[in-house]
Amino acid sequence: MPQEEMEAAGSAGEKRDQETLESVRSVVFKPSISLEEKRFTKVAGYDFNQGLDLLGLLDSLSGTGFQASNLGDAIEIVNQMIDWRLSHQSPTEYCGEEVRNPAYRESVGCKIFLGFTSNLVSSGIREIIRFLVQHRMVEVLVTTAGGIEEDLIKCLAPTYRGDFSLPGASLRSKGLNRIGNLLVPNDNYCKFEDWIMPILDQMLTEQTLEQNVIWTPSKVIARLGKEINDENSYLYWAYKNGVSVYCPALTDGSLGDMLYCHSVRNPGLLIDIVQDIRAMNGEAIHVDQRKTGIIILGGGLPKHHICNANMFRNGADYAVYINTAQEFDGSDSGAQPDEAISWGKIKGSAKTTKVHCDASIAFPLLVAATFAKKFHKKANTNTVC
């Protein structure tokens, strides 16, 4: 090829390369809008050079990203639930003198509903729940049958750590029942049976002799909390502090087995779920000007029952879900707060978040940064007088 032609070809090739490079650059290096730091938080995790500081670590969650950020948001929302007072909003036109009183308005807080599945009571989360109920930090609990009996049984005999991989047939032959990586010996349920049967007999007597006693799941639960009389039990504290515990499916657990066996030997005990749905929905309806907040661990019945009750007041004002369920199958368990908003179970203006995490990890952290933090702050500032 002659020299000039080669140079021309070379520069044409160069020009093509330049053009290609420019178009690639414009795609790959698309100029970004600048994120206003007021609206967008910078990502930064906890710096362990600061030392081992629990509250510092919890504060860092918001900026860590992914579900840690969601947990950080949940902490923020729960703190709002705890801090809200009626005095934060102006009185309605038609409310009475007493309700206008600033001191009264300052004393009225948000009503918090806590829902959780039974497996969490089998786990150490039971102790976290007990702390909340012991100090009346939540007002209404909703759980399933196991959530009741596992708490009572732990006062009679302990649950042990096991492993997810322990073979079922081998466990059955040894009389061990597996809940995830926890083990509950059959013997624990035998102790539960021996404990509860005389109580059921007594309850039947009270129903048939004292005509006014109509048992409902929540009344049965309050009675069991009274009878267990053990400060380790959250049901004991619920009874003592007047925290209502609702469990419409009371028969779906060992409690149901006990009711079944009891009814064969000594039939007649009636448990009225209609009265309890009146009471449960009433918990949401009869709140006057108070706001409501819902904290739900897991899915299933507790999640829906609480959301549904709040529908009767056109939605909860604050909602925090902690669960591992997914929405792709259309299940209620996996449904995010926005789905509940479509039903009117959570207000459109509500502060909500879902933390996609096993509650056994997320809930202790959540309580540490909210209820426990305020409790211990208050304890430290209380003067002795």
Place this chain on the structure above:
Amino acid sequence: MSDEEHHFESKADAGASKTFPQQAGTIRKNGYIVIKGRACKVVEVSTSKTGKHGHAKCHFVAIDIFNAKKLEDIVPSSHNCDVPHVNRTDYQLIDISEDGFISLLTDNGSTKDDLRLPTDETLLAQIKDGFAEGKDLVVTVMSAMGEEQICALKDVGPK
């Protein structure tokens, strides 16, 4: 579980006990058991091993030996149940009174007149017809828990 109270009726055998205790796990089909104070014959037993429902349990389905009603009970297999003493005695039929009482000849020659006609229709018809025809009849009286009833009939006359 509280033991059931035994109501001893003031009938003939005052000294002997009406029932004896037996571990629930050992009571089999076709055995006898007391359920809600009634003497029953067991038609079905199923056991469930110790588990979430507590102690291992025996589920009994039984028929009241006197009125044929079906009764059920669930008992922990290690607990004791009451088992009725069920006796069968044969008596010769002497007479049927107008108000439905039966006169029977006992072993020692005296009469036993406190039994009513049985309620079972087949048996009732057999007794009435057989007696009307002047047949020699021997009835089997089943007794348990202070209650008695004719449960069978035999024709002992010449063929």
